[in-house]
Amino acid sequence: MPSLPRPISQGRSSGVCKLTGQHGLYVKSHIIPASLTRLPTNGKKIVEAGIGRGVKSRFASWYDNELVTRVGEDILEEIDTSAIEVLREHKLIWSSWGAENELKTDDLLTSTGESALRLVQIQRAKELQIFFLSLLWRSAASSRPEFSDVKLPADTVEDLRQRVLLKDPGAFSDFPVQLFQIISKGTLHNRTPLLERTVVQLEAGETWEIEYVRFYFDGLVARVHTSRDANVDDRYLGTCLRSDERTIVFTHPFDASRAAADIKEMVSTVTKETTTLNSQLNSIAKAVRDCWKT
Numbered sequence: 001m002p003s004l005p006r007p008i009s010q011g012r013s014s015g016v017c018k019l020t021g022q023h024g025l026y027v028k029s030h031i032i033p034a035s036l037t038r039l040p041t042n043g044k045k046i047v048e049a050g051i052g053r054g055v056k057s058r059f060a061s062w063y064d065n066e067l068v069t070r071v072g073e074d075i076l077e078e079i080d081t082s083a084i085e086v087l088r089e090h091k092l093i094w095s096s097w098g099a100e101n102e103l104k105t106d107d108l109l110t111s112t113g114e115s116a117l118r119l120v121q122i123q124r125a126k127e128l129q130i131f132f133l134s135l136l137w138r139s140a141a142s143s144r145p146e147f148s149d150v151k152l153p154a155d156t157v158e159d160l161r162q163r164v165l166l167k168d169p170g171a172f173s174d175f176p177v178q179l180f181q182i183i184s185k186g187t188l189h190n191r192t193p194l195l196e197r198t199v200v201q202l203e204a205g206e207t208w209e210i211e212y213v214r215f216y217f218d219g220l221v222a223r224v225h226t227s228r229d230a231n232v233d234d235r236y237l238g239t240c241l242r243s244d245e246r247t248i249v250f251t252h253p254f255d256a257s258r259a260a261a262d263i264k265e266m267v268s269t270v271t272k273e274t275t276t277l278n279s280q281l282n283s284i285a286k287a288v289r290d291c292w293k294t
Helices: 070-089 125-141 154-166 258-274 283-291
Strands: 014-016 023-030 046-050 054-058 063-069 108-110 116-120 177-182 191-203 206-217 220-225 247-252
Touching: 023 070, 063 070, 063 125, 070 125, 070 154, 125 154, 125 177, 125 206, 125 220
Parallel strands: 177 247
Antiparallel strands: 014 023, 023 063, 046 054, 108 116, 116 247, 177 220, 191 206, 206 220
């Protein structure tokens, strides 16, 4: 007797879509689009390491199997597709440079030392803004342990959900986004989002404490601010993503970037966690060390 086809739902759970609120079958949903987090692994697993979290091997990107249903994922995919077009159009990610190892553009302004910035006229800035807000919502709404650092108040998560659902980011000043670009290619790696706080001082005696989630992928860092009550003035907002005039993109070469420093720190951490004074590096620690050419 021929075997019957397996039910479509086999291996998939059902529940309420965290984006649409509708009940249905969950689908695999990447927190950060897979096209922005792919590594040259030829289908093999890569090393994942975290301070205090041990080391393990996994595939190149993070996804959640219980975040959205098909309808919700279609909304996220539409947001992602538009934003990636904009990122490529303005050469904001390494994969848009082709064979070039350094950014070639006529909007790069250099000053003393290694300090430089770009003034980029982004006509479709709202498509980028809703993309970054969607990353913030996904990270906060996901139950994956890799994103446990991103904890936001429930009303903020709900505000973000509604904006993503409607594909309307609202005012750029509601959740400001600052962009930092690495303008020379370095080691390909991924980094989970980090919730960070810092104090901004524009003039003597004038400071603001701000909170943002730092996203990194494909040579681009985005600081997505987490609160509509950041209480910063127009001078600070002038350094963030905008459509009324050119957007400032802060730039630095890979060797001077935090990404490079993070990799060095991770190599040191993994080495300490997986070796003893009298032993050799094990295979996982060696893979991490070897990916960083020094």
